[in-house]
Structures are given as structure tokens and as C-alpha cells.
Amino acid sequence: MRPFSYERATTPAAAALAARARPGAKFIAGGTNLLDLMKLQIETPAHLIDVGPLGLDRIEETPEGGLRIGALVSNSDLAGDARVRRDYGVLSRALLAGASGQLRNKATTGGNLLQRTRCPYFYDTAQACNKREPGSGCAAIGGFSRQLAVIGVSDHCIATHPSDMAVAMRVLDAQVETVNAAGETRAIPMAEFHRLPEDRPHIDTVLPPGDLITAVTLPRPIGGTHVYRKVRDRASYAFAVVSVAAVLQRDGTGRVAFGGLAHKPWRVEAAEAALPQGAKAVAAIALAGARPTHENAFKVTLAERTLAAVISDARG
Amino acid sequence: MAGELELSRRGVLMVGGASAALATVSPAEAQTPPPDTAPTQMAVSFEINGADRTLELDTRTTLLDALREHLNLTGTKKGCDHGQCGACTVIVDGQRINSCLSLAVMHEGAKVTTIEGLGTPDDLHPMQAAFIKHDGYQCGYCTPGQICSAVAVLDEIRQGLPSHVSASLTDRPRATNEEMRERMSGNICRCGAYSNIAEAMAEVAGARA
Numbered sequence: 001m002r003p004f005s006y007e008r009a010t011t012p013a014a015a016a017l018a019a020r021a022r023p024g025a026k027f028i029a030g031g032t033n034l035l036d037l038m039k040l041q042i043e044t045p046a047h048l049i050d051v052g053p054l055g056l057d058r059i060e061e062t063p064e065g066g067l068r069i070g071a072l073v074s075n076s077d078l079a080g081d082a083r084v085r086r087d088y089g090v091l092s093r094a095l096l097a098g099a100s101g102q103l104r105n106k107a108t109t110g111g112n113l114l115q116r117t118r119c120p121y122f123y124d125t126a127q128a129c130n131k132r133e134p135g136s137g138c139a140a141i142g143g144f145s146r147q148l149a150v151i152g153v154s155d156h157c158i159a160t161h162p163s164d165m166a167v168a169m170r171v172l173d174a175q176v177e178t179v180n181a182a183g184e185t186r187a188i189p190m191a192e193f194h195r196l197p198e199d200r201p202h203i204d205t206v207l208p209p210g211d212l213i214t215a216v217t218l219p220r221p222i223g224g225t226h227v228y229r230k231v232r233d234r235a236s237y238a239f240a241v242v243s244v245a246a247v248l249q250r251d252g253t254g255r256v257a258f259g260g261l262a263h264k265p266w267r268v269e270a271a272e273a274a275l276p277q278g279a280k281a282v283a284a285i286a287l288a289g290a291r292p293t294h295e296n297a298f299k300v301t302l303a304e305r306t307l308a309a310v311i312s313d314a315r316g
Numbered sequence: 317m318a319g320e321l322e323l324s325r326r327g328v329l330m331v332g333g334a335s336a337a338l339a340t341v342s343p344a345e346a347q348t349p350p351p352d353t354a355p356t357q358m359a360v361s362f363e364i365n366g367a368d369r370t371l372e373l374d375t376r377t378t379l380l381d382a383l384r385e386h387l388n389l390t391g392t393k394k395g396c397d398h399g400q401c402g403a404c405t406v407i408v409d410g411q412r413i414n415s416c417l418s419l420a421v422m423h424e425g426a427k428v429t430t431i432e433g434l435g436t437p438d439d440l441h442p443m444q445a446a447f448i449k450h451d452g453y454q455c456g457y458c459t460p461g462q463i464c465s466a467v468a469v470l471d472e473i474r475q476g477l478p479s480h481v482s483a484s485l486t487d488r489p490r491a492t493n494e495e496m497r498e499r500m501s502g503n504i505c506r507c508g509a510y511s512n513i514a515e516a517m518a519e520v521a522g523a524r525a
Contacts, residue, residue, distance in 0.1 A: 001376040002353070002356040003353045003354060003356060003374075003375070003376065004353055004356065004375055004376070005353060005375065006356065006358060006375040006419075006421055008424075028419075028422070029421065031417055031418055031419060032399055032414070032417045033417065035378070035418070036398050036399060036418050037418060039398065046353045047353075048375070050421075050422055052422060076411070076477070079477075079478075080477045080478070085478065085485040085486055086485075086486060089485050092478070092485050093480075093485070096478065096479055096480040096482075097480050098481075100402065100501055100502020100503075101465070101469065101472070101499055101500075101501075101502050102399070102402060102412050102413050102414045102502045103399060103414065103417075103466065103467070103502065104403055105411040105412060105413050106413045106414070106417065106418065124350060198457065233497075234501075235498075235501075236497075236498050236501035237501040237502055260418075296472065309513045
């Protein structure tokens, strides 16, 4: 690791202010992704602002009947919360399908959203990567791309967002609450939070540098059958090749989002109208315009079949 | 310091550690300009295995390196140093974590339990005794992490927390072999002692049931 100075944050707005005052500073919460990247010198912050002391670790009911999840609630605590297990099962399931028990105990809600891609070319500092080093090129395009994105890709980047949690939050219409250095708060819909790579793949989200995530809110429960199905190369502790988060209602309607396919959780609301017609009809709309590589075209078929399995399971 | 004498033996394993990073220059590092921040020292106080300890550390020091190199608690092992193998698992404030992916200074005031704090050769923790009885290891390198993780897993099941393989999110999970295997997936054993580890855990779970 490169040397860095370190401070403990006192309030969310003060943390954002401290970040603005120190270019090159980064927030650290659980640290499970940032420290990994710092050891590899993919991230080299000169200053760390530890947001751990801020609290922000409670899950509270909102006046609208939903939940407000503090940014520092651990993945374990969120998955294990009785209200989440009862009313937002797809979120518990997605969290429990991710990482390992040790990592879930440390990884936070805000940090999970902000984790970087696991594209092997992003991790290998000897390779060209526009996300790690803007303008250097993309070694993944034409390289080993089996795990990488099939839709929403650009000529500059085919990385995926690795989170399971974010896919479930997308299907639940969650909002990300933030605060900036001026103390102003904002609520960003999950649909808009993560970007597509376009010609600036080094920018993962719409969160301005130095702004801090304080919470994620969930609207009131929508009922239905909640399913998160993750297809991966091992039975446990592996990133998704393809995943499907779904909330399906008795009348055949519902919501569906895909993980492992794109630079962000992939949900196409217009495709959901086709749910009563089955997985093929949904996938035809949701994955229209897919641009897979020579190695990952199978993901398009796999996504459709995984959705078919999810619909079949939900119908019992 | 013991750490310096042991550099030759453990040099390869220490490449990720702060103390070795300064002496190791990879091609990627050579291309980047020298750091503009000097190493920063900070004090941190925590409770390790019931004893209050205060250390003055380079901010880069992980909890793992603080335990091994500064407190000489070498029971906790450094495997991958990237949170992938689980050899460094310790219990912090009642929860198992990868000590390699956490900075020591982030644990001000924390209560840390390592394998040395679970039991001693004369007074084994029931999980340590069960690992011996069921031969839950071969080379033993992953064992301290496996045991810390296993103790925490049974606690998580006792608290009623579900896992990826639990059929229901709302019913209490049972300490089945399938539950044990899923919950232990963050601890890799390259000798492949998994079935015996699960047997050891089942015995301890049964004894408590």
C-alpha cells in the first residue's frame, strides 16, 4: 500500500467537507474492497476518512411504510433483519448469495453499491484498462471475456457491476440518499445511480466525488413472491455469471432485474409487461441490443433460461 | 524485532504487508511517481483476547499484521492477504471477519478474539477439541481461521440467521451439514479436510443442542 493519512469522521456533512478539502481522499467503511485495491495499488488514496464512527448503522421504518437502511448497516445485518426477511425477501436472498460470511459481516450497504468491478483486466495493472487508467484502452475486448458484460457495453469497456444486493435494490425501486460538502441531501433512484460505461468507464456512478451515501430507502412492501437466483461457477462464494432478481405476483405480473450482464443492474420496465407470456418474451425485450463477445454470448441464453426457472419456481 | 528476523522465511507471504511493501518494487510501481505522502503513525487501543493493548502503528498496518507482527500472536495466519482464503479469520465484537482486509486503526476500542483467545493447549475450546478428534486438518495452516469461523457459524445459527441454502428466510435454521458447508465457504482448505471439519462442527453443534 502507498502511505496515507487517516481521520475519523464526526458527522456525514463534515466527512463530505473533509473529502472536498483533500483531493485524492477516499471514504472507508468496511474496507473489504478498497483495501484489496489499495494493496494492489489500483486505488492509491493519500488520505482516508473513516466513516465508521458516524453510526448510520440502523434500519428504521419510514413514514411511508418502507425502510431506511443506514449506509453502514452490514450486509449480514441487512440480510438478517426480520423486516427485510419478511417483506423484502429478494434483498435478503441477494445478500446471502454474495461473498462469504466474513466479508458480509464487514461489507456495508453504501460500500456494496460503490464496489468496483471484478473484471480481471481492471485488477491486472500490467493490462490496458480504461476504467483503471482512462485512455489506456480495454484489454478485455477480444480477451478472456466469459465473465464480462453483454449489454449496455461500449467500445471502451465491457466490465460488469459485481453486486448482488444492488440488483435486488433495483427491482425494489430503492433510492440512494446522499449528502454533499454543503450539507445538501439528495435521493437518487437506483435506476440512475450506476452509469453505463460509454466513453468514461472510470466513472461508475452518478455520485459526485466527495459526496457521501448516508442511507438506502425502500418503498413500502409490494407483496408477491420474492426470488433471487444466482448462477455461478461454484455453489458458494463466487460472483454471478448471471443472476435474476424477481418479485412475481399471483396474477402473472411482476418485476425482474438481471445481474452479471451489464455495468449496472439491468432492468427494463417495458419488458416486465411481457411476464405473463413467459421468459422468452421478457428476455426478447430486456436483452434486445445485447452485444456479447465471442466468449460470453451464452449469457444471453442463460439469462432467459434462468428467468424461466425463476418463473417456474415462483409458480410452485 | 522478530519480524525482521523472519523476513526471509515469510518474505513471500508478507509482500502485501506494510512492512514489506516499501522494499518491494514491482514494474507497475516503478512507472508511477513516488508517493507524496510520508508514512503516518497513529496510536490505536483495543482489547485482544481480554487484554488491553495500545500500539503505535503505520496507518497501513492491517489488523492481521498488527496481531502477527506487533503482538506476536502468530496463530492467525496470512494466506492470500486479499480476503479470499479465510486463513486470517478472527472474531471482532462477536463477529467473524477477515483481519487482512481491515486496518488496525479502524478497530479503536474493539474486542478481538484470536485462536489464542479461544483456548489453550491445556484448556481447549470445544471446537478445538472436536477438530483434533475428527482430524479436521492436514497441514494445519488454515485451521486457526477455520476454527474461529466455525465457532462464529454456530453462533449465527443459534441466533436464527438464515443462509443462502436455508429453505425459509423466516424459520429458524438448523445446524445441518448443508448449512455448515455453505456458511464455511469463506474458509479454504487446500488439503481438503472439509468433510472432517463439518463433522467436528456437527459434534459441537449437537453437544450444545
